[in-house]
Amino acid sequence: MTELDFARVGDGMVSSSSTAQTIKLQINGAAHTLRIEPRVSLLDALREYLGLTGTKKGCNQGACGACTVLVDGERTLSCLGLAVQYEGAEIRTIEGLSVDGALHPMQAAFVEHDGFQCGYCTPGQICSAIGMIREFNSGLPSAVTDDVSASVVELSDEEIKERMSGNLCRCGAYVGICDAIREVLDSKVSQFEVAR
Amino acid sequence: MNNFAYSRAETVEGAISLLSRHANAKFLGGGTNLVDLMRENIEQPDALIDITRLPSAGINELPDGGISIDAAVRNSAVANHRLVRERYPVLSQAILFGASGQIRNMATTGGNLMQRTRCYYFYDESSHCNKRTPGSGCDAIGGFNRIHAILGASDSCIATHPSDMCVALAALDATVHVQSAGGERTIPFNAFHQLPGNTPHVETSLRPDELIMAIHLPPLAFAKTSRYRKVRDRASYAFALVSVAAALDTEGGAIRGIRLALGGVAHKPWRAYKTESAMIGARATRETFERAAEAELSDARGFVHNNFKIELARRTMVSVLVELADAGGVR
Numbered sequence: 001m002t003e004l005d006f007a008r009v010g011d012g013m014v015s016s017s018s019t020a021q022t023i024k025l026q027i028n029g030a031a032h033t034l035r036i037e038p039r040v041s042l043l044d045a046l047r048e049y050l051g052l053t054g055t056k057k058g059c060n061q062g063a064c065g066a067c068t069v070l071v072d073g074e075r076t077l078s079c080l081g082l083a084v085q086y087e088g089a090e091i092r093t094i095e096g097l098s099v100d101g102a103l104h105p106m107q108a109a110f111v112e113h114d115g116f117q118c119g120y121c122t123p124g125q126i127c128s129a130i131g132m133i134r135e136f137n138s139g140l141p142s143a144v145t146d147d148v149s150a151s152v153v154e155l156s157d158e159e160i161k162e163r164m165s166g167n168l169c170r171c172g173a174y175v176g177i178c179d180a181i182r183e184v185l186d187s188k189v190s191q192f193e194v195a196r
Numbered sequence: 197m198n199n200f201a202y203s204r205a206e207t208v209e210g211a212i213s214l215l216s217r218h219a220n221a222k223f224l225g226g227g228t229n230l231v232d233l234m235r236e237n238i239e240q241p242d243a244l245i246d247i248t249r250l251p252s253a254g255i256n257e258l259p260d261g262g263i264s265i266d267a268a269v270r271n272s273a274v275a276n277h278r279l280v281r282e283r284y285p286v287l288s289q290a291i292l293f294g295a296s297g298q299i300r301n302m303a304t305t306g307g308n309l310m311q312r313t314r315c316y317y318f319y320d321e322s323s324h325c326n327k328r329t330p331g332s333g334c335d336a337i338g339g340f341n342r343i344h345a346i347l348g349a350s351d352s353c354i355a356t357h358p359s360d361m362c363v364a365l366a367a368l369d370a371t372v373h374v375q376s377a378g379g380e381r382t383i384p385f386n387a388f389h390q391l392p393g394n395t396p397h398v399e400t401s402l403r404p405d406e407l408i409m410a411i412h413l414p415p416l417a418f419a420k421t422s423r424y425r426k427v428r429d430r431a432s433y434a435f436a437l438v439s440v441a442a443a444l445d446t447e448g449g450a451i452r453g454i455r456l457a458l459g460g461v462a463h464k465p466w467r468a469y470k471t472e473s474a475m476i477g478a479r480a481t482r483e484t485f486e487r488a489a490e491a492e493l494s495d496a497r498g499f500v501h502n503n504f505k506i507e508l509a510r511r512t513m514v515s516v517l518v519e520l521a522d523a524g525g526v527r
Contacts, residue, residue, distance in 0.1 A: 076301055076302055081231070131298075140275065148289055163297055
C-alpha cells in the first residue's frame with residue numbers, strides 16, 4: 001500500500017514486524033526515506049538518522065518542549081511520537097523555517113529581543129510560538145480565557161504566557177521570548193508568513 | 197524501550213481483529229502517555245496498533261441535543277469545538293487546563309481516558325507498587341504522598357487519576373461507547389474508571405478485546421453555567437493537586453440542579469454525589485455549599501503529606517460554587 005514494508009494482512013489493516021522497516025517522511029518540503037525500527041521516536045529520527053540536529057532533546061519525556069516541531073502546522077512534541085506514525089504528514093523543523101537565507105519573522109524577532117541565552121530551548125520555543133499563533137488564529141481559547149464560549153479576540157501577555165507554558169527556558173529568557181512573540185503579533189506580518 | 201510490532205489500523209474491524217492476534221498488544225493514540233511509559237519500561241507491549249487514522253474522528257450533534265466525540269479526536273479539537281464551548285464550557289476548560297498546547301494537539305479523547313497515574317512510585321521500577329507489580333506492596337503509603345488520594349483509596353494503592361478532561365466528563369454524566377468483535381456496549385462514565393481495592397492494576401472496566409469508539413455527552417441545559425477550577429503547584433503545565441468541575445442551576449435562590457466532580461483526589465475522577473444530594477432544593481448560599489462540601493469530605497482520609505488536600509478540596513468546592521451562583525445572578 002505504501003513504500004513501507006507493510007504487508008496487507010486483510011481486514012483492512014496493514015501490519016509490520018518489529019524489525020527495521022523503510023519509511024518515508026516529508027520534512028521541510030523534502031522527502032526522506034529511512035530504515036528504522038518502530039520504537040524510534042520522531043525526535044531521534046530527525047537527529048540521529050537524518051542529521052537534523054536543530055531540534056533538541058531536553059527531557060525526552062514531554063516535560064520541557066525543547067523537541068517541538070510542526071506537524072501539518074500543529075506544534076507537536078517529537079520525543080513522544082514514533083517516527084513511523086508521521087508518514088504522510090508534513091513535518092517542519094527549525095531548519096525549514098527560513099526561506100532563501102532570510103530568517104522567519106519569528107526567528108528574526110527572537111534575535112531582536114534576545115529571546116534566548118544559551119539557545120538550547122530556542123528551536124522548540126520558535127516552532128511552538130509559530131504553532132501557538134496558528135492556534136490563536138483558529139479561535140482556540142486557553143486556560144486563562146475568561147469565557148471559553150465567547151471568541152478570543154486579543155492575545156494578551158497573560159494569554160501568551162499560558163499558551164507558551166509547554167516550553168521551559170532554564171536561562172529564564174521568558175521576557176525576551178514574550179517580547180519577540182508580541183512583536184510578531186503586532187507587526188502585521190501576514191498570517192501566511194507566520195504560519196508558513 | 198523494548199522493540200514491538202507496529203501496525204496502522206484503517207478500519208475499526210481491522211483494529212479489533214489485530215488486537216486479538218497478539219497476546220500483549222495495545223492501541224496507540226497520540227502516544228503522549230504510552231510512549232513515555234514504554235520508554236520507562238513500565239509498559240512493555242509486543243505490538244502497537246495505531247488507531248489515529250481510523251475513518252471517524254469527528255464531533256457531532258446527537259438527536260437528543262447531546263454530542264458525540266469520536267475517540268480519535270484530539271484534545272485541542274474538542275476544546276475548540278463550537279458545540280463544546282457553547283454547551284459544555286466546563287469540558288473545554290478542563291482540557292485547556294491540562295498538559296501543554298503541544299500535548300493537547302497530540303493526545304486523543306480515548307487515550308485521555310486510558311492514561312495512567314503519575315504516582316512517583318509507579319514510575320520508579322525500584323519501588324514497590326501494586327499497580328505495576330501486583331502483590332509487591334505500596335511505597336506511597338508511608339512514603340512521599342503529597343500528590344496522592346484522599347478519597348476511595350485502599351491499603352493496596354493511593355494513586356490518583358491524572359486527567360482533567362475526565363473530571364468534566366464525570367460531572368457531565370458522559371457515556372463511553374466501546375466495540376469488540378462481539379458487538380457494542382455503553383459504559384456510564386462513572387463506571388468506567390475503577391477504585392483500587394485490592395486490584396489496583398485493574399484501572400478501567402474496558403475489557404481486553406474492546407476499543408473505545410466515542411464519548412457521548414447527554415443534553416444538560418445548565419451546563420452552560422459550568423466551571424473548571426484547578427489548583428496546582430505552578431500556574432500552568434502541572435497536574436492537579438485538587439480540581440473541581442461543576443455546573444449549577446438555580447431558580448429563585450434555590451438549587452434546582454448541580455453537578456460536581458473532583459480531580460486529583462482519587463483513583464478515578466470523583467463524582468461528588470453526596471455534595472449534590474446535600475444541595476438539591478437548598479438555598480444557594482455559602483453555608484449550603486460548605487455543608488455540601490463537608491458531606492463529601494467527611495469520608496476523606498489523608499496520608500500525612502497530602503492531609504492538606506482535604507481542606508484544599510473543601511475551599512475549592514465552595515469557591516467554585518459561589519462563583520457559579522454569582523454567574524447565575526443568584527445568591
